Amino acid sequence: MAIQQAKVFVEDLQRGMFVSRLDRPWTRTPFALQGFYIRDLEEIRQLQKYCRYVYVDVVKSVGDVGVKLRKITRAADEQSSSQQTPPAKGSYRRIPVAVDCKPVQIRHNSYAVPEPARREAHKARQLHDRIIRGMHEVMVQLQADRPLPTAQISQNVCQMVDSVLRSPDAFSWLARVREKDEHTYSHSVRASVWAVVFGRHIGLRRHELVQLGVATLLKDVGKLCLPDEVLKAERRDPRAELEYRKFVGYSVKLLSTDPNIDRQVINIVQCHKEQYDGSGYPRGLRGGQIPVLARMCGIVTFYDEATNPRGAEFPVPPSKAVAQLYELRDGAFQEQLVVEFIQSIGLYPTGTQVELSSGELAVVVEQSHQRRLKPKVMLVTDREKKLLEKPRLFDMAVDDDRKMALVNKGRKSLPEAGLITITQDLDPSQFPQINVAKVRDQYLFEQRLPAFIARFLPGR
Structure with missing residues (x-):
């Protein structure tokens, strides 16, 4: 051999x-x-x-x-x-894991076509602020050994689910941009948004979306029972790691004392750190032994931690986080669900900084849900990477349709049409001068935006 x-x-x-x-x-x-x-x-x-x-x-x-x-x-x-091609020195093959698990039933297009993000933006922002305040209240109540305000949390999540069902992009914007005053529990809020967006994509029923959203929001409450040196350590030795993993049990214990908490929510929290191949904790469950909603919660938890590492000044480009997640398919996470999650957020989620094939830099402001690679973007620099005085909206799908119409009529060849593509997403630390939060607010909340959508790039 x-x-x-x-x-x-x-x-x-x-x-x-x-x-x-x-x-x-x-x-x-x-x-x-x-x-x-x-x-x-x-x-x-x-x-x-x-x-x-x-x-x-x-x-x-x-x-x-x-x-x-x-x-x-x-x-x-x-x-x-x-093939007469011996393995290269140092090469390896990824060993697949055989896990007994039925495919998850997926129901794409279960909900209406999303409304424009602008239409939902004000409601989403107000609700997002309420959820942040609600999570702050959760932490205060836990530290004071008082009952959790679970009724208000559930009500907020129900409203978030309805908002995401109307327009996933509005809440995705709020999850993507890291605010200067973010708190340690912002991870749970962001992950909860991704979970509901994910669930909407695969066609979960509304009550399942609420269960998933509440569980993802509350999954880390037990971390308040951990010593700071364990919780905030960059690297933990095996003893500290075992101590850290107790947070799942603490979370379950805290939530179980509340009669208003859905038992399914507690089950998701208890299983969200289990892994598809059995290498997770606390019970080492694998495959179909892990509830589907808990498998989904684990995926969004990993994704948000990968895009927003603790202590990092800037978030990680989505493509890198997606690559890390995809590498773990059928290991830590079920491949079918990994692929569906990536499809749900798109390769270039709202808030992603990108470079276009024409040289301009832009920020993705809204998805084209049928054409994920052709979103609406806000141009923020010219081709020489100089900041524009005022960002300009550019709808890549509309621009594509206009140019392809000319090609189909024989007026231009495909190379002459010059279709614009996204060449890469950008590391936010490379261009700190791009204020994504300002772009978001201009697109979603300012009243006096240009009434037209730019149909060609500057100088074109």
């Missing part, structure tokens, strides 16, 4: 695998043995804390997973031999 070792991401590790190498020196980890069999989930969790991937000895791995590894690598060797 040509391949003796397989590079395996830690979220794909299973009992019976023999770990022969790490992605870092053994001396930088608490593992005393340089090579060991994985015997239980706790060893997997410790590896997840210190490593991104490890090398597994295909021959030494035992049990069903050893048989599977050898079949996979044997088939890969045969394919490489038939």
